[in-house]
Amino acid sequence: SRPVRILIVDDDEGDFLLTQDVLSSIASQRFEIVWEKSFESGLEATLRGGFELCLLDYRLGARTGIELLTAAIAGGCFTPIILLTGQRDSDVDEQALKAGAADYLSKGTLDPETLFRSIRYALERARTASELRHSENFRSFADAIPQLAWSARPDGIHDYFNLRFYEYTGKKRSELQADGGVVLM
Numbered sequence: 001s002r003p004v005r006i007l008i009v010d011d012d013e014g015d016f017l018l019t020q021d022v023l024s025s026i027a028s029q030r031f032e033i034v035w036e037k038s039f040e041s042g043l044e045a046t047l048r049g050g051f052e053l054c055l056l057d058y059r060l061g062a063r064t065g066i067e068l069l070t071a072a073i074a075g076g077c078f079t080p081i082i083l084l085t086g087q088r089d090s091d092v093d094e095q096a097l098k099a100g101a102a103d104y105l106s107k108g109t110l111d112p113e114t115l116f117r118s119i120r121y122a123l124e125r126a127r128t129a130s131e132l133r134h135s136e137n138f139r140s141f142a143d144a145i146p147q148l149a150w151s152a153r154p155d156g157i158h159d160y161f162n163l164r165f166y167e168y169t170g171k172k173r174s175e176l177q178a179d180g181g182v183v184l185m
Contacts, residue, residue: 003030004119005050009042009068010035010057010084015107019055019084025112029119039063046072051079052126053119058085058092066092066099073100078130080122084110102126 006023010016016035023031034051036042039060046054046068054072056065065083072081080102085092088106096104102122105114142149142162149162166173 001029003032004052004123005032006034006119007042007045007051007054007079008033008035009037009039009046009054009060009065011037011039011060012057013037015057015084015086018107019110022110022112022115026116029116039068043068043071043075046077046079046081047075049077049079053122054079054081056081056083058083066095066101069096069099069101078126078133080126082118082122 008016008019010019016037020033020035023033034045036045042056042060045051056068058065060068065085069081069083072079081100082103082105083092083096083101084105084107086107088108093104102125103118105118138151139160139162142151142160143164145162146164148165148168150165151160161173
């Protein structure tokens, strides 16, 4: 299995080393870890990309991980971000999730099993979101072209027709689909 490339943004070397130790004790997965020590360098690395996941410390000098998270998302970052904190705070937890964090974990209770589960879930949600973005891009493209376009599932059932198809045939979407989305031709 290839390593998961993770960016850790933490201004405290001791906390970075603790997080790195927890990651290294996850036997079922390897990680390639890059460490950034400041809000500014962390934001730059996040926006530059090339990571599958980012772990952010909540306190980054005078700034916060939520500010970095917000700036990264505003800059077009789709990398899942897990916020780590020294102490649990339900208000910060809620702020983090509203800002787009994949999860919010307390460093004090961080163990390999919890961190790995959070990483797996964050990566799966990111993969699903990426597939959805690509699907929406396909549909936008297909609806914009003047040709007839459609797609079919691996089992051969047609599951999408572009707008031109409906214009050409004069049919409505409901007329072409039966229960379960199976197309009647």
